[in-house]
Amino acid sequence: MIKKIMRKGIAALLSAGMILGLFPNSPLVEAQGATVSTTYEPIDISGSLNGNAIWGATESSLDVLMDDSAFLYSAARFTDGGLPTNGEITMPDTKVKYKLALGDESSKAYDGNDCIRLTSSSQSRTMDLRTIGVYQKIYVLATAGGPGSGHYADFKVTLNYTSGQSVETEYKLYDWYDTRTVDGVEKYCKIRRINKGYTTVETQSSSNGAPVLHSAAIQVDHNRLLKSITFTMNGKDGNPSDTSGLYCCVFAVTGATPVGVPGRPTATAATDVNKSQDGPCFTANWTGEVKGATGYRLDVATDKNFTEILPEYNNKDVGNVNSYKVEGKELEPETTYYYRVRAYNTNGQSLSSNRIATGVPKWASDAGITDKEATYDVETDTLTITKSKILTDTINVPSGEKTTIVLENNSTVTAPKGKTAIKASGTNTELVVSGDGKIVGGDGTEG
Numbered sequence: 001m002i003k004k005i006m007r008k009g010i011a012a013l014l015s016a017g018m019i020l021g022l023f024p025n026s027p028l029v030e031a032q033g034a035t036v037s038t039t040y041e042p043i044d045i046s047g048s049l050n051g052n053a054i055w056g057a058t059e060s061s062l063d064v065l066m067d068d069s070a071f072l073y074s075a076a077r078f079t080d081g082g083l084p085t086n087g088e089i090t091m092p093d094t095k096v097k098y099k100l101a102l103g104d105e106s107s108k109a110y111d112g113n114d115c116i117r118l119t120s121s122s123q124s125r126t127m128d129l130r131t132i133g134v135y136q137k138i139y140v141l142a143t144a145g146g147p148g149s150g151h152y153a154d155f156k157v158t159l160n161y162t163s164g165q166s167v168e169t170e171y172k173l174y175d176w177y178d179t180r181t182v183d184g185v186e187k188y189c190k191i192r193r194i195n196k197g198y199t200t201v202e203t204q205s206s207s208n209g210a211p212v213l214h215s216a217a218i219q220v221d222h223n224r225l226l227k228s229i230t231f232t233m234n235g236k237d238g239n240p241s242d243t244s245g246l247y248c249c250v251f252a253v254t255g256a257t258p259v260g261v262p263g264r265p266t267a268t269a270a271t272d273v274n275k276s277q278d279g280p281c282f283t284a285n286w287t288g289e290v291k292g293a294t295g296y297r298l299d300v301a302t303d304k305n306f307t308e309i310l311p312e313y314n315n316k317d318v319g320n321v322n323s324y325k326v327e328g329k330e331l332e333p334e335t336t337y338y339y340r341v342r343a344y345n346t347n348g349q350s351l352s353s354n355r356i357a358t359g360v361p362k363w364a365s366d367a368g369i370t371d372k373e374a375t376y377d378v379e380t381d382t383l384t385i386t387k388s389k390i391l392t393d394t395i396n397v398p399s400g401e402k403t404t405i406v407l408e409n410n411s412t413v414t415a416p417k418g419k420t421a422i423k424a425s426g427t428n429t430e431l432v433v434s435g436d437g438k439i440v441g442g443d444g445t446e447g
């Protein structure tokens with residue numbers, strides 16, 4: 001029987017906020033194990049949101065503006081022209097799927113910051129990809145306020161790769177009341193807006209479907225790992241000195257694979273893990289049922305978001321195999337590594353597989369928990385403790401994330417003397433402790 005146990009002391013340390021979790025790591029459209037046309041993977045932009053352009057379900061309309069005169073709104077406010085409360089938007093022609101930033105419940109949709117907003121006083125913003133990926137194209141859903149119909153904001157998107165290169169793409173971001181057809185830019189017309197100071201939907205004076213959001217595709221080097229994207233506003237009609245009254249808002253970013261790439265492979269548990277001083281190594285494994293794959297590329301990192309990839313194992317072509325021994329001078333003893341793979345064929349690479357950890361995360365080993373006493377699932381952020389343990393230090397779960405600790409086999413976790421057993425702090429941190437085991441204080445009292 002699973003019972004939820006939580007020490008009062010722990011509960012008090014929990015932040016009330018929930019992790020946003022706006023964008024799942026799994027793609028919205030996917031056909032596992034088969035060659036697929038194009039897969040779209042919404043990219044998490046939650047860490048970069050600095051603008052509030054959508055009137056959320058419960059927030060004050062006084063806090064919201066897209067440009068200096070109007071704002072968008074959630075369908076929780078008005079269904080006519082409101083942005084969907086699940087955040088999912090599909091473009092009418094290309095069927096590109098976006099996921100807009102929103103709260104974790106539809107009753108709170110779009111409350112708080114909901115876009116990357118560039119203004120004359122904040123002309124550039126870099127978005128770090130939460131999980132670094134390989135794509136053929138990046139789609140950006142954005143719109144501009146201020147240039148006026150027939151004009152545009154000069155808008156730059158810089159793709160920064162883990163290998164060090166940066167590639168800049170420049171395009172015209174048209175006014176949200178500009179409904180002309182532009183090559184390569186698709187319009188999303190199912191929105192309306194509310195004027196500043198009002199709480200009712202603007203009377204639509206035009207019959208042309210404005211306002212609109214613009215969706216544009218940007219080519220990506222699909223042989224490189226994309227690390228971050230920098231958005232820069234560069235003036236009206238190509239004049240960098242004319243930024244007054246211009247507003248550029250990015251609402252969502254989606255990555256797409258090339259057409260005809262293999263389906264996403266499934267990584268499986270590491271074997272032959274050796275963390276000793278004498279030649280640390282492990283074998284990475286994945287399933288071989290992916291049709292159409294002619295080979296695989298492997299990433300190995302020291303963090304689960306792959307921001308610290310080992311140079312030797314950065315998008316490494318390991319050939320058409322289903323396991324690979326990871327070793328070499330870059331590997332340190334007593335260290336947990338994270339890996340994932342992508343299948344490729346002549347068309348390009350699939351989306352990245354699930355991630356596998358070679359042992360318990362650092363926040364667990366820092367408290368004295370060893371790989372023999374616990375297992376760790378990266379995708380669900382779950383640490384499962386299977387043996388009784390006297391901690392050498394407090395377990396400090398990562399801040400800003402949702403972590404689950406499961407106590408199995410009636411295991412007892414004993415707090416270090418004079419210290420808390422488990423601590424969660426920081427905003428948007430959530431901790432769930434469950435299982436049939438228990439936590440006791442360092443003095444032997446029931447936790």
Ligand SMILES: [Ca+2]
Pocket residue numbers: 052053054055056059064110111112113114
């Ligand atoms: Ca909002």
